[in-house]
Structure formats: C-alpha cells, structure tokens
Amino acid sequence: MAENVVRLKTGQRGPQTGPCPDQDTLAPVEPAPGGELDGKGSGAACSAGPWRRVCRSEPNAKKGKDKPLPGSHHGAGWAFWINVHGCKGVTFQNWARTYGCCPEMYYQPTCVEEVREASVHPTLSRLCPSRRCLTCRPRLPRPQLPAPETLPAGRPTPRARLESPLPRQVLALARQQKTRVKVVGRGHSPSDIACTDGFMIHMGKMNRVLQVDTEKKQVTVEAGILLTELHPQLDKHGLALPNMGAVSDVTAAGFLGSATHNTGIKHGIMATQVVALTLLTADGTLLECSESNNPEVFQAAQVHLGCLGVVLTITLQCVPQFHLQETSFPSTLKEVPCSASGPEIYQWMMMVMVMVVGMVVMMVEMVVMMMVMMVVMMVMMAVKIVVMVVGMVVMVVEMVVKIVMMVGMVVMMVVKMVVMVGMMVLKLVERLMLMVTMVIVKVMMVVTLVRDDHGAGNVEMVTTVTVVLRVLDNLDSHLKKSEYFRFLWFPHSDSVSVIYQDHTTKPPSSSASWFWDYAMGFYLLEFLLWISTFLPGLVQWINRFFFWLLFSRRRENSNLSHKIFTYECRFKQHVQDWAIPREKTKEALLELKATLEANPKMVAHFPVEVRFARGDDILLSPCFQRDSCYMNIIMYRPYGKDVPRLDYWLAYETIMKKLGGRPHWAKAHNCTRKDFEKMYPSFSKFCAIREKLDPSGMFLNTYLEKVFY
Numbered sequence: 001m002a003e004n005v006v007r008l009k010t011g012q013r014g015p016q017t018g019p020c021p022d023q024d025t026l027a028p029v030e031p032a033p034g035g036e037l038d039g040k041g042s043g044a045a046c047s048a049g050p051w052r053r054v055c056r057s058e059p060n061a062k063k064g065k066d067k068p069l070p071g072s073h074h075g076a077g078w079a080f081w082i083n084v085h086g087c088k089g090v091t092f093q094n095w096a097r098t099y100g101c102c103p104e105m106y107y108q109p110t111c112v113e114e115v116r117e118a119s120v121h122p123t124l125s126r127l128c129p130s131r132r133c134l135t136c137r138p139r140l141p142r143p144q145l146p147a148p149e150t151l152p153a154g155r156p157t158p159r160a161r162l163e164s165p166l167p168r169q170v171l172a173l174a175r176q177q178k179t180r181v182k183v184v185g186r187g188h189s190p191s192d193i194a195c196t197d198g199f200m201i202h203m204g205k206m207n208r209v210l211q212v213d214t215e216k217k218q219v220t221v222e223a224g225i226l227l228t229e230l231h232p233q234l235d236k237h238g239l240a241l242p243n244m245g246a247v248s249d250v251t252a253a254g255f256l257g258s259a260t261h262n263t264g265i266k267h268g269i270m271a272t273q274v275v276a277l278t279l280l281t282a283d284g285t286l287l288e289c290s291e292s293n294n295p296e297v298f299q300a301a302q303v304h305l306g307c308l309g310v311v312l313t314i315t316l317q318c319v320p321q322f323h324l325q326e327t328s329f330p331s332t333l334k335e336v337p338c339s340a341s342g343p344e345i346y347q348w349m350m351m352v353m354v355m356v357v358g359m360v361v362m363m364v365e366m367v368v369m370m371m372v373m374m375v376v377m378m379v380m381m382a383v384k385i386v387v388m389v390v391g392m393v394v395m396v397v398e399m400v401v402k403i404v405m406m407v408g409m410v411v412m413m414v415v416k417m418v419v420m421v422g423m424m425v426l427k428l429v430e431r432l433m434l435m436v437t438m439v440i441v442k443v444m445m446v447v448t449l450v451r452d453d454h455g456a457g458n459v460e461m462v463t464t465v466t467v468v469l470r471v472l473d474n475l476d477s478h479l480k481k482s483e484y485f486r487f488l489w490f491p492h493s494d495s496v497s498v499i500y501q502d503h504t505t506k507p508p509s510s511s512a513s514w515f516w517d518y519a520m521g522f523y524l525l526e527f528l529l530w531i532s533t534f535l536p537g538l539v540q541w542i543n544r545f546f547f548w549l550l551f552s553r554r555r556e557n558s559n560l561s562h563k564i565f566t567y568e569c570r571f572k573q574h575v576q577d578w579a580i581p582r583e584k585t586k587e588a589l590l591e592l593k594a595t596l597e598a599n600p601k602m603v604a605h606f607p608v609e610v611r612f613a614r615g616d617d618i619l620l621s622p623c624f625q626r627d628s629c630y631m632n633i634i635m636y637r638p639y640g641k642d643v644p645r646l647d648y649w650l651a652y653e654t655i656m657k658k659l660g661g662r663p664h665w666a667k668a669h670n671c672t673r674k675d676f677e678k679m680y681p682s683f684s685k686f687c688a689i690r691e692k693l694d695p696s697g698m699f700l701n702t703y704l705e706k707v708f709y
Helices: 112-120 122-127 167-177 227-236 252-257 295-301 344-387 391-453 472-481 514-532 538-551 561-565 582-598 646-658 673-679 683-693 702-708
Strands: 006-009 024-028 051-055 081-084 091-093 105-107 181-184 199-202 209-213 218-222 274-280 286-290 310-317 323-332 484-489 495-504 555-560 573-581 608-613 628-636
Touching: 167 181, 167 199, 181 310, 209 227, 218 227, 227 252, 252 310, 274 295, 286 295, 295 683, 323 538, 323 561, 344 391, 472 484, 472 582, 495 538, 514 538, 555 561, 573 582, 573 646, 582 608, 582 628, 582 646, 628 646, 673 683, 673 702
Parallel strands: 006 051, 105 199, 181 199
Antiparallel strands: 006 081, 024 051, 209 218, 218 310, 274 286, 274 310, 323 495, 323 555, 484 495, 484 608, 573 628, 608 628
C-alpha cells in the first residue's frame, strides 16, 4: 500500500478525559469511498489513501476501528476529518536541467487564508491547548480545483494528482516524521538549492495579488506569484517595479530568497524593494516581519535561502509606471591606439571571408574526390565483369582509370592555385581597407575636434569607432551616464558590447529580428557551439564572429520597463555569478582575460556579463555594506551536451575569492561555511536567527548543509 496521503480522524462521541499523549503513530484503515491506496502504471501513488491516528499506548488498536482512544482528552463532539494530500512519483528538475531530485512527497497549497484559519480556529484552542495533537484539528474547507495535467516545477507520473493541503499540516507531519521540507518556485536557480529527498512544497497555486495601495505605491502578493503574472496587474494600476532581474519567470519568494539582482549603481538587489513579509516557521508560528515588526528576522528573511521557513506573502515597494530606452553599441575593454582597434572589425570580416572561401574549396575538393571515387568504383565493377570475357579489356580500363585519377589530381592542383591567388587578393584588399579605415578615423577625429571647438557637437554622437575605445578606463563615466548600465565582454578578445537603459518618453520601438535573433543568434550559434565540443579551438573564433555578426552595430529599443529589463533565456547553461567590490572591476576582468590568454586550452563562451548594484544592510546580501560589481560567466549546453568547464570555473572562483567576492546564492559554487564566515560580517548573526527559527534543521538540504556546517 502506498503511504502517500494522510487522513486524520478523531474518536467517536463520548466523554473522554486525560492528557493528550505525546507519543502517537499512524495506522492504516480501510479506503474511503472513491479512495485509492496505490498508484499503477509508473509506480506513482495517488493522493487518496486513508489513515487514522492511534496512540502507541493502545496496543489493541485495529484497522478500521473508530473506538475512543484511552487517555485522550476530547470532550463530547462529532468526529472531524483532516486531509493532508500529497503526491509521490514526482521528478523535480531545475530549468537548465543541470540538477534534479525525487522528493518523498510533493504538495501544493492554494491560499494564505487556509494557514491563517488553521492558526486561529477556535475549536483548535478548545480541544487541544498545546496544538500539538493533530487529531484535534477540524476539517477546513478546501477549494475544489481541477487536477493539473503537469506540475510546474516537476514531472509527475501519469496517475499523480494534487489537492490543496494546509501548509501548517504539512509542516506538522514533517515534524512528526522528522522529515525535511523544501519550498520551491519555478526552479530557475542553476544549482541544487531547491533539491530535496524529503517533502517538497510548490507555491505555484499561491499566486494572487492580495492588495494594491496606490497611495503608498505598494503591492502585497502571495509568495508563489510569478513576475510574469505580476506585471500585468501592476500595469493596470499604473505601477512598476523600480528594478528587476533579467528573467521574469521566477516567483516573488524565489527572487527574495536567492538575492536576485539586475544592474544600476543607484539601485540595490530586488530584496531591497521588499517592505514587509509573512513567514511561517518550522513550529507553525506565523510571523509578520518588517522594519518595525520583528526587524531582525526581517533583515535576515530578505535573503532567506529558503532556510528560515515558508514565506507566504510579500509587500513590494513600487514606483509609477515608466518606459525605458535601451541603447547598445560596440566597445573595447580598455584604451587602445585607434590604428590597432579601429579596423579590427574589418580584419574579422576578411578573416570570415577567408574562412568561407576555405570551406568552399574544401567542399569542391570533397565533391571532386567523391566523383572520382564513384567513377573508379563503377569502372572497377565493370572491369570485374568484363575480365571473365575479355582479359585485354582489363588493361585498357585500368589505364583509363589512371588517366582519370591523374586528371582529378590536376584539377585539385588548379583549384589550390586559385585559392592561393584568392588569398593574396584578399590580403591586398585587407591592406587597402586598413589604409582607408585609418584615413576615415583620422578625418573623424579632426571633425570631432572642430565640432567640440565650436560647441556644435556632442562627443557621444560621434561614430562608434571613436566612442568605444574605453570601458574599463572610463567606468565611472559610464555609470554616471546611464541609470542601468552594464556591458558584455567577449572572452578571447577585447570586444565589448555596452548597454545603456534609461527613462524615456519615446513610443515603443524594437530592432528585434527573427533572422538575426533566432536563426543566427540561436540556431546557428547552438550548432557551432556543438561543433566546438569536438574542436575547442573554434570557441575563440565563434566569440569574435558573433560579436561582429550581432553586436558590432548600434541598436535601440524602447518599451515598458519590465519588457526592457527582461530577456528570453534560450540556451540551457551552466552559470557562475559573483559580486566583488565595484572598484575591483577592472582588475578582475583583466586578470580573467590574462588567465585565458595564458591557458590556450581553456575556453570560455560569450558573454561575460558585468552589472552593478548599490550596497545594502541585508545580512546575506552579496552587496552587504558595499557597492558591488556582479561578474557573470557562462558555459552553454548545446543540444543538452555538457561542455568541459571545470578549469575555467576554478580559475574564475580563484580570482573572485582573491578580490573579496561573494557568490550569487542561486548559482553553483564551491564555497563552505569557513568561506562565508570570511565573506559576510553578519554571517554568525544570520546563523543564530536560523537556529532559533528552525532548531531541527527542517528546511535544510544538501546545498544548505554545505553553507551552514
């Protein structure tokens, strides 16, 4: 019998006295009408198995009996039923499919009201003052919702079905069975922070907007709401989040627990937008937290890692709705002479043309060889047949074959000569373009000086060749020019794509193109990255080629803020993201670049994304008490294939640790408690709060054990 659902029942009517027993157990009873005891097919268990609670002191308790339990303290009253419905057979995987687990049980609560009703129900206080005896709890109304076909964060077996439990009951059951609990959202974290082998609570059905205060510009939401669901609701009220991460397919509790961030030196991580929250702790206590109510818990829960309890509601501080204009243009990492960097794009163009010509030549050679081989094979077959009849024909045919092969070799030699001549012509063209480009650069510099002298020009509007020669050398200037400034570095080169995002009143416009964004930027790129898994040396050429193809021109887009902030994640990927002191940005990037140059066999996919955030006072925020630079590295998984990355990962982590970095909590890392004690001045304070709220470690998992032990 699959023991996947708990149904608890009290005793019959009648006077009963005595204390509520502390030691009790669960005993199976006969199925309720319509109930199923076990799943079929894939070995899944369905959520309709009956149980009743009996005391360990009742040795003669039998299956299916509703006899009053000796020693219980229930007064006269009707029997009550409580259902804790869960589901077995669920396989959970994160979005990138890099981590997964098989939780013992899977639950989906539906609303905060159920928790509140369970916490204040008058019958509960009258029957069991200690509130520890689950047999005393009355059955509470449960919404009748259709069973979903699939689970948002997992892959259930065909017969798995869900009903809405009381979160507090799930925690009570976990306490009794000494089982760990993990609360999950969309599973977008590229690490095992959401994995567990115990009970898993998915918050996807707790996704309502509870209150909108247009005067204070605040919105209160249930913790399971996705940002993609929240944006339309805020739009209706003319509100918006002041800043947000690059992905909207995450829950409110998820971005809170993992310290999600975007960019903008005047803006903090998303947790700084939270003004209040409600937390259900391991012992069933409901805490209202804000700067004025439980301030220490609030300071810890703003980045809670999922280890303090179940976040039920969140109040966010919003701003009036606004539009953003995004402007991107090419640049380089540091100041370099114009003569060396200006024509670099054209050099890459020539390189690409040479590569294309070489590929065409190879294809021609292959076709010629195949034709020659087919002719030879056909002739040889004819020879074998004719040999049996006329011996002399064989000699003649062999001579013909040799002549054909000689002709083929001559053709290939001619083709190679043509290619050599073509290469020489391309080199001459390249030199001519180089000279022309140098002349253009000098002319533009003169024009710039003249326009500056007469006050009629703006240096920012000069061509990208002269604007872009400084990112790291002029980092402070970029941060002042744009409210949401970030840049993308293309490893194995000096190329950078600078991105400005600023308030605008312009109407929505887009430079998006299916051909460039998908056909080239996704399908072609994924194919070439897959090829590079066999030829790793191609990665540096792929990085340079796609910078020229997609990022070497100026592009502009404008729209509502949340449509500009967010990007579509197309690739499954491995990611690392650390926050270092802002003043260490240049040193970190140049050292990472030098490391890649010193190790030719170490490859890095593009881009390395560099963003900035304001310091805060949240205990486990990577920006705790300092303005920070986030440096995000990535390795794609073309067609789901893992790419060797450990050497790159270790070199990156070494640099980050040396410069005082702190890892993003949602990303994979190799840090332990000793590392975090050095990184976070208030780490011990957070640990003390966690141990107070969850002394038994109910909300821990393998990832968090590495953090706290």
